[in-house]
Amino acid sequence: AQSVTQLDSQVPVFEEAPVELRCNYSSSVSVYLFWYVQYPNQGLQLLLKYLSGSTLVKGINGFEAEFNKSQTSFHLRKPSVHISDTAEYFCAGRNTGNQFYFGTGTSLTVIP
Amino acid sequence: KAGVTQTPRYLIKTRGQQVTLSCSPISGHRSVSWYQQTPGQGLQFLFEYFSETQRNKGNFPGRFSGRQFSNSRSEMNVSTLELGDSALYLCASSPVPEARAEAFFGQGTRLTVV
Secondary structure: OOOEEEOOOEEEEEOOOOEEEOEEEOOOOOOEEEEEEEOOOOOEEEEEEEOOOOOEEEOHHHOEEEEEOOOOEEEEEEOOOOHHHOEEEEEEEEOOOOOEEEOOOEEEEEEO | OOOOEEEOOEEEEOOOOOEEEEEEOOOOOOEEEEEEEEOOOEEEEEEEEEOOEEEEEOOOOOOEEEEEOOOOOEEEEEOOOOHHHOEEEEEEEEOOOOOOOOOEEOOOEEEEEO
16 A cells, blocks of 8 residues: 555644654555645645755755665654744655655654 | 635525535636535545536545536536535636646535534
8 A cells, every 4th residue: 555654643742842744554555645834724835856866855944855776765854943833844745647645744843 | 817706605595405615716727626525534535527528536425526617617516415424615726627736725615414
């Protein structure tokens, strides 16, 4: 079965501290990997995506992720978080079809 | 350029009723997908349309259906509503139905079944 696993359901972190949100994918799924952010009562906004090429992907709002094929991981990182980063984060995979396979989400709470 | 527009934003229905949700994709986008988001099941794929044809369908009962019009606007319908159908329904549009194509999500329709 195709799947994406987010290892932490909730991550609290102090403002200006670094954060890592973990994501593992099944090797059968994903050719392409994505991170989306969802603010309360909103849709999903793309943070970054890995399609091919460099394994370090930079996205919006200072986020970056590293594609690691040997560990089948695609962890999201930010060196210094802000209050405004408080949101739900979803890792997703896509194969040659158009369907997304989403992880269960990680709730990031930034503490002042 | 306008984003993906979903209407209505909020909806309250009674068990047994039916409901129709609408999605207008970004201008020029021809691929539309629907997802159901619930606290228990997370984000689950419902179906995908391209050029008025359903290309793919998720594991949902036949009460869930959809269609796409010639202007790429899409509707999904849920008949005989159940309490468990309460969810946020998200629509995503892409220029083409390719995995490399970026998908843009609407703000969703929050359906509450009472």
